Amino acid sequence: MSTPTETPSTPSRSRKGPTRSEVSKAAILEAARDEMAENGWRGFSVDSVAKRASASKQTIYRWWPSIGAMCVDAALALIPDAPEGGRDPQERITALIIPLEAAARTGHGHAVLRVALLAAADDKDAGEVWRAWVGRDIRQPLRMLLAELAAKRVIRRDFELDDVLEQLLGPIFHRLTISRAPVKEGFCAEQATAFLRTYAQF
Amino acid sequence: MSTPTETPSTPSRSRKGPTRSEVSKAAILEAARDEMAENGWRGFSVDSVAKRASASKQTIYRWWPSIGAMCVDAALALIPDAPEGGRDPQERITALIIPLEAAARTGHGHAVLRVALLAAADDKDAGEVWRAWVGRDIRQPLRMLLAELAAKRVIRRDFELDDVLEQLLGPIFHRLTISRAPVKEGFCAEQATAFLRTYAQF
DNA sequence: TCCCTAACACGGAACGGTCAGTCTCGCCTG
DNA sequence: CAGGCGAGACTGACCGTTCCGTGTTAGGGA
Numbered sequence: 130m131s132t133p134t135e136t137p138s139t140p141s142r143s144r145k146g147p148t149r150s151e152v153s154k155a156a157i158l159e160a161a162r163d164e165m166a167e168n169g170w171r172g173f174s175v176d177s178v179a180k181r182a183s184a185s186k187q188t189i190y191r192w193w194p195s196i197g198a199m200c201v202d203a204a205l206a207l208i209p210d211a212p213e214g215g216r217d218p219q220e221r222i223t224a225l226i227i228p229l230e231a232a233a234r235t236g237h238g239h240a241v242l243r244v245a246l247l248a249a250a251d252d253k254d255a256g257e258v259w260r261a262w263v264g265r266d267i268r269q270p271l272r273m274l275l276a277e278l279a280a281k282r283v284i285r286r287d288f289e290l291d292d293v294l295e296q297l298l299g300p301i302f303h304r305l306t307i308s309r310a311p312v313k314e315g316f317c318a319e320q321a322t323a324f325l326r327t328y329a330q331f
Numbered sequence: 332m333s334t335p336t337e338t339p340s341t342p343s344r345s346r347k348g349p350t351r352s353e354v355s356k357a358a359i360l361e362a363a364r365d366e367m368a369e370n371g372w373r374g375f376s377v378d379s380v381a382k383r384a385s386a387s388k389q390t391i392y393r394w395w396p397s398i399g400a401m402c403v404d405a406a407l408a409l410i411p412d413a414p415e416g417g418r419d420p421q422e423r424i425t426a427l428i429i430p431l432e433a434a435a436r437t438g439h440g441h442a443v444l445r446v447a448l449l450a451a452a453d454d455k456d457a458g459e460v461w462r463a464w465v466g467r468d469i470r471q472p473l474r475m476l477l478a479e480l481a482a483k484r485v486i487r488r489d490f491e492l493d494d495v496l497e498q499l500l501g502p503i504f505h506r507l508t509i510s511r512a513p514v515k516e517g518f519c520a521e522q523a524t525a526f527l528r529t530y531a532q533f
Numbered sequence: 534t535c536c537c538t539a540a541c542a543c544g545g546a547a548c549g550g551t552c553a554g555t556c557t558c559g560c561c562t563g
Numbered sequence: 564c565a566g567g568c569g570a571g572a573c574t575g576a577c578c579g580t581t582c583c584g585t586g587t588t589a590g591g592g593a
Contacts (some may be wrong), residue, residue, distance in 0.1 A: 147562040153568075169453045171373050174552060185569045190554075199471065226365075247449055250508035251371045259509070291510065292502075296525065299501030300494075306452035307461070308493065310588035323498065323529040348541035349587040355543075376577060387544045392579075 136168045136258065142237050154192055161203040166240035173200070197252025201259050204245030207232045210264070221274055225267055226297055230317040233305055254307035255292035268294055284328040296324055315323040351393070358384040359391055359514055361409025363405040368442035372449035375402070393411055403461050406447030409434045413468070420485055423476055424523035427469055428499055431518040435507055441514065445507045486530040 161181035164173055175196050179186045182280045193199040214221030232238040249259035271294065278284045297320050304310055362384035366375055377398050381388045394402040410430045434440040451461035473496065478485045489513030498524050506512055 143565065144566080145563075147568080149567065170449070171453050175553060179569090183569075185571085186554075186571095187556085188568065191567080196553085234499075243452060246373070246509065247453055250445060250511075251373050251449055256509070256511075291512065292521070295505045295510065295520075296498075297501040298509075299503075299505035300497040301501070303497045303501035304503055305446065306508075307458070308497065309458075309503065310493065319494070320498075323525070326531075327525040328558085329526045330529075346541080347539060347589045349543080349589095352540065377579085378577060381544090385544075387546090388579080389543095389545095390543065393542075398578090459578085 135316070145164060149191070150188075153182070153184050153188055156201045157184050157192070161199055162207070162241045164204065165200060165244035166237055170200075170244045170251065173244065190210075193254075195250040195252060195254040197255025198258045200248040201245045201255045201262075204232075204241050204261055205258075207238050207241060209300075218274075218278055218319050219318070219325055222271075222297070222324065223318045225271055226317045226320065227273070228266075228299070229298075229301060230252055230312055232312070233249060233301065235313040239305060239309075244304055245299070246306055259307070263294075263298075267298075271273070271297075282330050284325065287329055287331060293328075297321070301315075352390075355384070355386050355390055358407060359386050359401070360393070360405045363401055364387075364409070364439070366445045367405065367446035368439055369519060372402075372446045372453065375446065390457045393530075395456075397454060397456040399450040399457025402450040403447045403457045403464075406434075406443050407460075407464055409440050409443060413472075420480055421520070421523050421527055424473075424499070424526065425520045427473055427476070428460055428503070428519045430468075431500075431503060432514055432516075435503065435514040436516070441507060441511075445511070448504055448508055464468065465496075467498075473499075484532050486527065487532060490530055495526060495530075498529070499523070 146216050157178060160178045164178050164181065168177070169175070173190060173196070175186055178184075179189060179198075182190065189196075189199065209231050212224050229242075233242050235280075245255075245259070248255040252257065256280035268290070272290055275284065275288065275290065275293065279288075281284045300314060300320055301316060304316070306310055337527060347496065362380045366380050370376070370379070375398070377388055377391060379387075379399075380398075381391060391401065393396075395404065411433050414426050415428050416426035430441065431444075435444050447457075447461070450457040468493070472490055476494055477486065477490065477495065479494065481488045481490075499519075503514060503518060506514055506518070
């Protein structure tokens with residue numbers, strides 16, 4: 130997984146007492162994913178997660194500032210690392226977003242990602258966790274790549290980075306949340322192709 | 332407004348007793364919009380809507396099968412009718428989705444639409460109401476239009492209608508929900524342009 | 534025409550059940 | 564001995580439903 134922001138604040142190891150149990154944390158995230166898939170966002174309950182993970186609610190609130198932040202972390206753990214992009218511009222753009230597609234292609238991942246997106250849109254903390262991840266793993270590398278492509282005259286220079294991001298991510302998020310249709314293989318590659326056609330030089 | 336599906340089932344006028352109060356219904360929808368904008372989806376409560384509208388919860392559940400369905404109806408009432416599209420393909424596609432942009436361009440509309448989208452993604456009834464509206468007001472006219480453009484060789488024939496829909500709607504929904512940035516004028520026109528570039532004949 | 538009555542909408546209030554977020558235990562670990 | 568842990572109590576809020584008393588309307592009998 131792509132180290133989902135250190136948000137679950139691992140406490141500094143310069144004090145007395147036991148360390149926080151990574152075992153409990155993992156059990157909580159696992160239970161959270163199952164509850165997310167079963168009950169959606171509004172129907173999601175901390176009590177159920179605690180019970181399913183045989184953990185105490187206190188432990189959950191020790192790791193995360195809000196349940197939304199926990200939901201996003203739980204989902205981010207399903208997203209694999211990005212592959213090495215080749216030389217082809219289309220391949221390199223696809224490589225940035227294909228981890229999302231990979232996570233979304235199972236029924237479980239589809240549902241978990243949906244709830245995480247709902248959390249990110251509905252909960253302040255969750256939104257920050259999500260945007261931090263996107264910023265680091267997608268937006269930043271995308272910015273470098275686009276700058277390079279613009280310099281090479283592969284794409285036009287008059288683009289707004291965030292507009293491009295929305296064009297690449299919007300469709301797959303729409304599919305995950307509103308239409309709920311399966312994400313077919315190559316979906317993200319299509320978005321990359323569409324972007325290149327849109328912003329091709331002349 | 333674009334008659335948001337008759338979903339709030341207006342009962343047939345062939346029975347005894349008083350008619351349902353359209354005044355109450357309007358007050359409820361108004362109150363619902365305010366609560367949506369203030370509290371988001373998970374923080375949204377029926378009790379608060381009832382109190383704010385000086386209505387009884389009974390009345391709410393008489394009109395709508397679930398609070399999600401009510402939220403979607405409340406938001407749909409903000410969406411104006413589509414303008415007449417001109418002759419230009421780009422204009423005609425833009426005309427289909429610009430009502431969404433118009434509704435999203437105020438702070439209030441932005442927040443209300445966001446919650447409606449969350450409801451549609453999270454609640455079964457709400458999702459049906461939303462998809463029914465999109466199907467009637469956007470998907471169906473879009474299908475006709477695309478068929479015409481394909482026949483005239485303006486666009487390629489190998490497109491999937493729902494993929495196009497996602498490409499047109501995904502970015503604005505992403506902006507409403509995840510990035511929460513203001514929707515600038517011409518946003519939808521850009522999506523239409525991007526689509527035409529992507530699917531242009533060769 | 535007039536009025537009675539059954540049927541039902543309304544606001545308000547209450548219900549049992551669930552949940553969030555906090556707190557307190559007693560135990561255990563480093 | 565500081566602090567994590569599971570367990571569970573607690574308060575206030577909420578959901579979805581039900582009941583109440585009042586008001587409004589169509590249909591029917593005189």
